[in-house]
Amino acid sequence: MAPTNNHRTRCADTRFPRNLILLLVTIFVFFMVAISIAWLVMHPHNPGFRVTSLSVTKFSLSDSHVRGKYEVGLTLTNPNKITTQVELHRSGFLLLYGHEEWHSVDPTQRGQRRVVLEKFTNKSVKVDFEVIDQHQKVVPPVLVEDLNKGVVNFNVVLKVTVRFEAGIWPSKDVLLDVWCKDLDVEFHSQTKDTGKLLGIGKNCSTKNAGGRT
CATH class of the missing domain: 1.20.5 (Single alpha-helices involved in coiled-coils or other helix-helix interfaces)
Structure with missing residues (x-):
């Protein structure tokens, strides 16, 4: 049919x-x-990060607490031929001697949260920390000893999102941990609650924290 x-x-x-x-x-x-x-x-390559200054104020120690306010000066460098945007997250932490972590609150409270870098340019930004202990921890005796000697070693870790933008193409995002290690801070010999970074600064390393999207 x-x-x-x-x-x-x-x-x-x-x-x-x-x-x-x-x-x-x-x-x-x-x-x-x-x-x-x-x-x-x-x-595209990840931007470069360099610590240019580190100021510590109201620093204090007890048996189980670390207190202090920190201002970290960073220089961000874009090595690419395309625009790179860096967003500083409102989270991060401070490490002492590479094994104890004191979590910070609102590290970009007064600094820029978003930095736009045109191709082959760099910019400076300030990042503020105020450390508040979430849990009690045993403060290592070496930290107290070094504070009494006048120099304490800090490591600062920041989380950032890097966005690459190239003309008509959709943007590409990368989540990074920025590790700024071995930052020696010299404290005032009398009060011992205020300190500044020794030397001319150090480069930071980056680690992929969440994969490319």
């Missing part, structure tokens, strides 16, 4: 949305492949 006009119409009506969906999926896959190839060719 020859197919009726109604049957042919129903088949055509069924094929059209299927073909449309297939076309949209093909376009989407092609678009994503093109984006991936473009970013692979551009291969």
Whole structure:
């Protein structure tokens, strides 16, 4: 029996949305492949971070608490040919001697939260910490001894999101931990609650914290 006009119409009506969906999926896959190839060719590098200053005020120790306010001066450098945007998260922590962590509250309270770096440029930014202990910990005796000697070693860790922007292409984000290690701070010999960074500063290292998106 020859197919009726109604049957042919129903088949055509069924094929059209299927073909449309297939076309949209093909376009989407092609678009994503093109984006991936473009970013692979551009291969942007993570910005550089350097500590240029570290000021400590109201620093105090007890058997189980560390208190203090910190202002970290950073220089951010963009090594890429494209615009790079750095967002400083409202979280981070301070390490003493690389094994004890004292979590900070609102490290970008008064500093810039977002820094836009044009290609091959650098900018300076201030990051503020106020350390408040969330849990009691045993303060290592070596910390007390070093404070009495006048020099304490700090490590500062920041979380940042880096956004790469290149013309018409969708932006690309990277979540990083920025590690600024071995920062020797000299404290005032009389009060011992105020200190400043020794030397001319140090470069920080970066570690991928959440994968590229």
